Amino acid sequence: KQEVTQIPAALSVPEGENLVLNCSFTDSAIYNLQWFRQDPGKGLTSLLLIQSSQREQTSGRLNASLDKSSGRSTLYIAASQPGDSATYLCAVDSNTGKLIFGQGTTLQVKP
Amino acid sequence: GAGVSQTPSNKVTEKGKYVELRCDPISGHTALYWYRQSLGQGPEFLIYFQGTGAADDSGLPNDRFFAVRPEGSVSTLKIQRTERGDSAVYLCASSSQGGQPQHFGDGTRLSIL
Numbered sequence: 001k002q003e004v005t006q007i008p009a010a011l012s013v014p015e016g017e018n019l020v021l022n023c024s025f026t027d028s029a030i031y032n033l034q035w036f037r038q039d040p041g042k043g044l045t046s047l048l049l050i051q052s053s054q055r056e057q058t059s060g061r062l063n064a065s066l067d068k069s070s071g072r073s074t075l076y077i078a079a080s081q082p083g084d085s086a087t088y089l090c091a092v093d094s095n096t097g098k099l100i101f102g103q104g105t106t107l108q109v110k111p
Numbered sequence: 112g113a114g115v116s117q118t119p120s121n122k123v124t125e126k127g128k129y130v131e132l133r134c135d136p137i138s139g140h141t142a143l144y145w146y147r148q149s150l151g152q153g154p155e156f157l158i159y160f161q162g163t164g165a166a167d168d169s170g171l172p173n174d175r176f177f178a179v180r181p182e183g184s185v186s187t188l189k190i191q192r193t194e195r196g197d198s199a200v201y202l203c204a205s206s207s208q209g210g211q212p213q214h215f216g217d218g219t220r221l222s223i224l
Contacts, residue, residue: 101153
């Protein structure tokens with residue numbers, strides 16, 4: 001049974017810092033891994049999707065990496081801004097149609 | 112709008128009542144998913160539709176929960192004899208087909224008193 005874990009649960013950083021969010025999964029037989037952002041009271045916004053054959057994906061200040069063999073993914077945020085404050089979720093698709101989510105990391109970027 | 116739409120946005124009802132939650136997916140998306148999110152947790156899978164049929168309903172917690180998608184577009188999640196433990200945010204997502212990126216609605220916040 002696939003399990004996804006995110007560490008840390010919460011993170012507070014000053015504006016301008018580069019930071020890394022971690023995601024680990026127990027079963028390496030994945031189809032893709034997706035990072036989402038969730039603002040309070042809102043649904044999920046997809047940030048990056050990495051296919052199992054890929055090592056990383058980049059979008060603006062965001063870079064996500066995937067190491068299937070070790071069951072790990074990281075989301076790197078460069079030059080953080082207060083507007084980046086949100087909960088970040090990673091989710092794994094094992095080609096079953098359903099996503100298995102981690103518990104999320106709640107990020108606060110202080111001005 | 113072109114996104115996934117969920118109604119109502121909030122629902123408060125008494126224990127034992129019946130509720131229906133509606134999801135309008137992105138036009139043309141054949142795959143539709145329901146998830147449930149408790150406070151401080153990631154979403155948990157409930158059911159996945161491919162077209163009109165439920166491809167995977169393994170996440171439905173018990174037989175009080177049921178979902179339909181009769182015409183392959185709008186879906187309704189139905190909960191009978193609601194319990195306080197059913198209180199959560201119910202999220203719907205759709206994708207162009209299974210395995211493609213899922214696009215989420217804002218969810219329905221269900222509170223059982």
